[in-house]
Amino acid sequence: xxxxxxxxxxxxxxxxxxxxxxxxxxxxxxxxxxxxxxxxxxxxxxxxxxxxxxxxxxxxxxxxxxxxxxxxxxxxxxxxxxxxxxxxxxxxxxxxxxxxxxxxxxxxxxxxxxxxxxxxxxxxxxxxxxxxxxxxxxxxxxxxxxxxxxxxxxxxxxxxxxxxxxxxxxxxxxxxxxx
Amino acid sequence: xxxxxxxxxxxxxxxxxxxxxxxxxxxxxxxxxxxxxxxxxxxxxxxxxxxxxxxxxxxxxxxxxxxxxxxxxxxxxxxxxxxxxxxxxxxxxxxxxxxxxxxxxxxxxxxxxxxxxxxxxxxxxxxxxxxxxxxxxxxxxxxxxxxxxxxxxxxxxxxxxxxxxxxxxxxxxxxxxxxxxxxxxx
Numbered sequence: 517x518x519x520x521x522x523x524x525x526x527x528x529x530x531x532x533x534x535x536x537x538x539x540x541x542x543x544x545x546x547x548x549x550x551x552x553x554x555x556x557x558x559x560x561x562x563x564x565x566x567x568x569x570x571x572x573x574x575x576x577x578x579x580x581x582x583x584x585x586x587x588x589x590x591x592x593x594x595x596x597x598x599x600x601x602x603x604x605x606x607x608x609x610x611x612x613x614x615x616x617x618x619x620x621x622x623x624x625x626x627x628x629x630x631x632x633x634x635x636x637x638x639x640x641x642x643x644x645x646x647x648x649x650x651x652x653x654x655x656x657x658x659x660x661x662x663x664x665x666x667x668x669x670x671x672x673x674x675x676x677x678x679x680x681x682x683x684x685x686x687x688x689x690x691x692x693x694x695x
Numbered sequence: 696x697x698x699x700x701x702x703x704x705x706x707x708x709x710x711x712x713x714x715x716x717x718x719x720x721x722x723x724x725x726x727x728x729x730x731x732x733x734x735x736x737x738x739x740x741x742x743x744x745x746x747x748x749x750x751x752x753x754x755x756x757x758x759x760x761x762x763x764x765x766x767x768x769x770x771x772x773x774x775x776x777x778x779x780x781x782x783x784x785x786x787x788x789x790x791x792x793x794x795x796x797x798x799x800x801x802x803x804x805x806x807x808x809x810x811x812x813x814x815x816x817x818x819x820x821x822x823x824x825x826x827x828x829x830x831x832x833x834x835x836x837x838x839x840x841x842x843x844x845x846x847x848x849x850x851x852x853x854x855x856x857x858x859x860x861x862x863x864x865x866x867x868x869x870x871x872x873x874x875x876x877x878x879x880x881x
Contacts, residue, residue, distance in 0.1 A: 552724035591786035606839035607818030609769075640835075642784040660816075666781035666842055 560587050564676065565602065567613050571648030571655065575600070575685075576613065582677035583613065583685075585670040592644060592665035597622065598689035600672035601646065607660050613672060614656050618645035620665075627658060644668065735763045736851060737779075743824035743831070744777070744791055747865075748847075750856065760852030761860075763845040772797060772820060772840065774871070775862040777847040780822070783835050791847065792822035792831050793865070798840075799874030808833040823868065 567581045576583075585602050589595050597616050605612045618624035618639040627633040628651050639645045643662035648654025657663060674684045738758040739748045748759045763779055772778070774794055782788040796802045800815045805823075815821050819837040823829065832838060850856050 549721050549725055552728045553721075555728060556724045591781075604839075604841045606841055607816070609841075640784075642782070642786060664781070664783040664786065664839065664842060666783065666786035667839065668786075 558587070560590075562586055562588075562673075563670070565611070569612075570653040571650050572600075572613055572615075573650035573653065575649050576675065580678065581675060583672045584674040584676050586673050587670040589671035590669055592619070592668045595619070595644075595668065595671055596687065596689075598687040600685055601644075602669045602672060603646065603663055604667040604669060605660075606663055606667060611669060612656075614646035614648050614654070616644055617647050617657070618662075620644070624657075628652075642666070730765075732765055734765060735845065737761060737763055739791055741828075742826050743829035744793070745826035745828070747777075747793075747825045748791065748850070751853070757853070759850060759856075761847045762849035762851055764848045765845040768845045769840050769843050772843070773863075774867065774873075775865045777860055777862055778820075778822065778843045779845040779847065780838060780842040781844065783838050783842060789844070792824050792829070793862070794820050795823045795832070795868050796821035796871045797874065801872040803870030805833045808836070813837065821871075 563585050564582055565585055567576055567583050568579050570578050583602075589599075589601070592601075595601060595616060597619055599616050600613060601616055602611055602613050604610075620639050620641050620643060622639050622645070623636045624639060624645045625633075626635045626637055630651075639662050642665050644665055645657045645662050647656045647658065672685050674682065676682055737760070739761055740758060742749055742752045745752060748761070750759075751757065768778070772794055774797060776794045777791060778794055779789055779791050782790045796815050797820055798815050798817050800821070802813050802815065802821050804810060804813055813821075813836075815837050818840055820840050820843075821832045821837050823831040823833065847860050849859055
């Protein structure tokens with residue numbers, strides 16, 4: 517006669533020896549499940565990644581930067597102009613970090629301001645225009661054009677390493693009535 | 696007494712039910728990972744690949760069921776392959792098209808495209824549908840190869856056409872000047 521709910525009424529479920537060590541493949545299967553779960557969390561939740569290169573120089577150092585990326589913002593969901601994003605570089609296999617300058621429908625400068633050219637284009641549907649903070653040393657939308665939002669991996673929330681310099685990334689473009 | 700017995704049985708049932716639910720739910724992450732990175736079976740919507748896929752789209756509502764191979768989908772792309780990619784106009788839409796030209800090729804474009812010829816830039820491919828009703832690279836330009844998530848390797852569902860997709864037997868599209876050097880040149 518059972519006394520209550522739960523797996524306690526089932527034989528061979530709560531016994532450690534039988535559930536973990538009883539089957540030769542069980543440890544392997546459980547490990548695979550945990551790995552898959554962790555991977556999904558890093559794919560759809562949050563992840564941490566290293567960033568290097570001089571293109572974001574005032575914001576990020578050339579070496580030794582680690583950032584917290586919110587993968588919830590993948591495909592440009594909830595991203596606004598001024599945010600930092602991680603994205604798949606359209607012309608190679610790498611991942612880059614840049615700042616969003618324009619979202620679909622916005623008008624952006626095609627070239628750097630100091631070149632004197634004032635050509636503007638409208639960012640096409642489903643694309644975004646991204647540039648680095650260090651304009652002379654950045655390869656960004658000025659080089660390969662507007663980036664499809666489908667290549668946006670997520671939004672940078674914070675720089676986390678070195679730990680002593682932890683800081684949240686705030687969008688510098690704030691509405692004046694929101695302070 | 697009788698009611699207490701019923702409640703106990705019911706509680707036990709729900710306990711077991713929850714137990715099995717959680718036990719099966721632990722298989723969801725491996726399953727999602729398999730579908731994302733190894734292979735997936737999916738329906739094809741729309742007439743853009745007519746007559747190769749959805750050949751009966753004007754006769755019935757039945758859609759082709761295809762096997763999409765996701766592993767190494769972006770490596771060694773070749774002209775003629777059927778690829779699945781995220782639509783550059785809408786990141787939440789997946790699109791099926793045929794790779795027509797690779798990076799470095801020169802393509803004579805078709806109607807809505809504003810220029811007559813285009814050199815496919817680095818890391819990009821030119822994709823087109825087989826049918827007439829297609830919104831492809833002639834509409835949104837060359838797409839980045841990073842958008843590609845899989846290749847269609849087999850047709851599963853209409854039994855008549857089921858089998859391996861022999862993309863290499865598909866006739867070449869006229870008006871593509873192949874790049875002379877590079878990883879992908881044939």
